[in-house]
Amino acid sequence: MIPSETYYTELVNPMTYQQFKALTEELIALNKTTGDEQTEQKINFTKLNQQRMKRVEKQFVIQPELNELLAQNNVNWNWLILVESWCGDGAQLLPAIAAIAEQTPGITLTVLLRDENPELMNTCLTNNSRSIPKLICIDAETGERIFTWGPRPTAIQEQVKQFKTLNPEVSHDELVQQIQLWYAKDRSQALQQDLYLLISEVLKQVSIA
Template identity: 35%
Template sequence: MSTLIEKSLDNSYSYSEYRNHISMLLQDGLSTGLTQSEDLTHYSTLNEARMNRLEKTIKVPQEIKDKLAGLEKEHILLVISEGWCGDAAQIVPVIKKMADETDKLELSIVLRDENDDLMNEYLTNGARSIPKLVLIEKDTLIARGSWGPRPHDAAKLITDYKAKHGVIDQEAKTELQKWYLHDKGESTMEEITLLLQNAENM
C-alpha cells in the first residue's frame, strides 16, 4: 500500500495547482477527467465560482483551531477529486482552510480518473464516489483512515431522498447545495478533526 501512496503523492497537485489546472482546462472548454461533455464543463464552471466564494467565506471555528493546534504528528490529507464534482467543490476548500491552520497538515489532491488504483482502494459501497480523503501519516506514509464523500448528515439527506423518490434528481442536488450553504463547512471540519484525533491515538 505504501508504494501506491507514494505513486499517488508523486502524481498529486497542491491546492493552488489543482485550482489552476481546472481554470486552464475551462479556458479551452474542458473539464478534468476522462469523459468530456457540455454538462461536465458547465458543472466545473459553477464549481469554480463556488470555490472562489468558499475561499473567502469559510471560517475555522476556534474549537477546531484548538484541536488542530494540539496535533502531535504530521499528516498528509490526500484528497481524490475532480473539478466537475459538486461535493468536491464544497469540501476541498474547507480541507484547505484546515490545512492552513497548522504546519502538521499538508494537503495533496489527485484526480480520480488518473489514479484508478488509489480510487479502487477507497470505494464507497462499491462506487467511485468523490471527494475521498485518505489520511496518511507523513513519517511512514501509512494510511490511517479515510473520510468522504460527504459529511454524515449530507450523506443521510441523499440516502433519505433516494429512498423516498427512487432517484437523485435536480431537486435533490439543490437540497444538498442548500445543506452545504447552511452548514458552512463545520460538519466536514468536525468529522475530519475526529479522524485526525483517532489517527494520533493509533
C-alpha cells in the first residue's frame, strides 16, 4: 500500500455523485461537456449518458452477497472515481458504484474529473492509457490505497475482446453501440461480481495480516 500523500495532494473539483449529475445537466443546457475537448461527438455522448445514468439508477439492485460482505466487515473507505460526462462506460458504472456507496455506511464516494486530476489519473493507467472510469479505494483511517478497479467489468471486457476477434473490421461507433447493449442486458451484475471478488480478496489479506 502507498501513503495517502500520493492520492490526496490537490484533488481538483471533488464532487458528490449528485453534484456530478447537476454539473452534467448544466453542461447539457449549455451544449457543452466536461474536459478540454468540446467536440460535437462528446457533447452528444454526454446527452445520451444522462439517459443511461437515469436508467441504471432505476434498475440497480445490489447483490445480496456483496451487500452482506460490506456490511459484515464494517469497512471505512473513501472511494474516488475518475470519470468524464462523455464517457459511455462511466455512465453505466458510476450510478451503480454510487448506489453501492450510498447503501454502505462505511463508504464515502468522491467523483473526480479525469482531465482536471492528471496526477491522480497517472497513478492508475490501463496499458499506459488514461482509460476511465477508474475506482480507487482508500482506507479512511490510514490513507493507504487498498485497491483500484476499472475501467470496465471483466465479463464485459471479455465480450469486447471476443467481438473484436470475430469482427476485426468493426467500426468504433458500432463497437460502442454493442458495448452499451451488453451493459443494458447485464444490469450491473458484472461490476458487482468484480467488486465482490476484489473486496473478498482484500479483506482476506487484511485478516491474514
